[in-house]
Amino acid sequence: MVDLATAWELFRDAIVCAVLAGVVLGGLGVHVVVRRMVFASAALAEAAALGVMIGFFVEIYSGLAVPPSLTAIGVALLAAVGLAWRPEAVSREVILAAVWIGSAALALVVGASITQEAHDVAEILLGSAVLVRPEDLWRVAGSSVFVAGAAAVLHRGLVFAGFDEETARVHGLPVRALEVALWALITIQVATCTRALGALPVFAFSVLPGAAALLWVGRLQAAFPVAAALGAVSGAGGFLLAFVFDLPVGASQAGVATALFACGMLWSRARSSALLR
Template identity: 45%
Template sequence: MIEQPTLGELWASRDLFRDPILAATAAGTILGWLGVYVVLRRMVFVAAAVSQAAALGVALAFYAQIHLATDVSPVLGAVSLTFLVSLLFMLDPLRLRITRESILGLAFVFAGGSAVAIGDRISQEAHEIGSILFGTAVLVRTFDLWLILILASLLLIGHIWTTRGMLLSSFDPDAARVQGLPIRLLDAFLFLSVGAMVAVATRALGALPVFAFTVLPAMAALAIGGRLWFVLILSACLGALSGGLGYVLAFMRDLPVGASQTIVAACWVGAALLVRLLIPRVGGLLGR
């Protein structure tokens, strides 16, 4: 029988695992915060489409390196494609006579399909592509860690500063615009924040856990309820815990890291729904 690793062994190897845990925790924090807007704006598909676009960007960068002998950084590929898709979301869907949801669906399907197709042409990097799509990477490069830490910190400061405007413009864009709020600027900041963070985190952690961090902690926090500031903070904390604890769980139970982080994030939703079911007034009690 194979013995499972212990927490002591994890602690002993902390120098090895510190960076990926830190990266996942930081990404989980900011994606958890941003996820509240994504869920409340009913744009869960955004996270899925953007993470697929990031994966496509990385796949394209590898393809360019191998077949076109061009030295394109995978992070640059991810960021470029993510920004391109983010810009697509900023179009006014009414002008195009289609719903925003349809644009998201198109971006998701096209990016996902293309990533798989291009991945098929670069079998030399199949493992790398797999880690990007499903988050099987165990280690994080120092460059990726610093990128995540710096970006997450800057975005968190920016979003704390614009919380009221962002909430009002997300809640009722027309009324917010009438009041003089720069809706397009706030929308652009939100979409580019999601795009940038997803792109950078997808390269380091994988598309699946990044999508999970962007949706599941917010769902759990909203299910418990309470006031908006409480929901934002709770969601950020649950995102952070999903990243960190997910890694520990993966180590302890020898699971793929991305899957483990996703499972932890999903558990928060299950627990929150259970709490909501057992204590219906929990939202009124929390965050007063």
């Protein structure tokens, strides 16, 4: 068996990538959870996975080397536009379902045509990636810095528009633009990280650390750093567990995020019971 020091040399990039994804998606996840759009990131991750496959497909059948990260962002942005600009008469849930089902169906169709890349396809959908390419690490790092910075700049507007949209509109805040910006930031981070880590852990990072943080601390402002920390723990801890117990990495990372959320539920329940006594 490989010792931990050697393993660190081998897997350092993958762990750093998972931590960056966990930190930024964890923080964004707080917005995702309080705006009740948790399945949006699932739909976007699925659309991003489809985009990666389209990148492979185009390269195989046309010889044109399009970076799969770019096609992932392109397809996920198209999905995000559909989510953000839906007609009033259609609920967000219906659009989410349409994006998820359409992306999953097309991913199966495209996946069947690129059997040479079957291993990569499995990595993208389930997150079984043990190693991360250096270029993917740099893309995730760049995306993380940009998305975290933009979210920090927009923070007060996003919170106001999320909590009391009508008053925000009366005060002249660009509520629609803020919503589109939030979708765009989530899309960029989800699409970039899906290529590197897989759809399942990316979906987990974008929902569960945020939800757990809100349960742990019960304050919006404190929830952001706590969610980022829980996201980092999910990313690195999941990788470590996968290494020690020889588990699929993505499943292990999603499992750690789920366990942290479950602990948050128990903590919140225990605190409520103590207050009632």
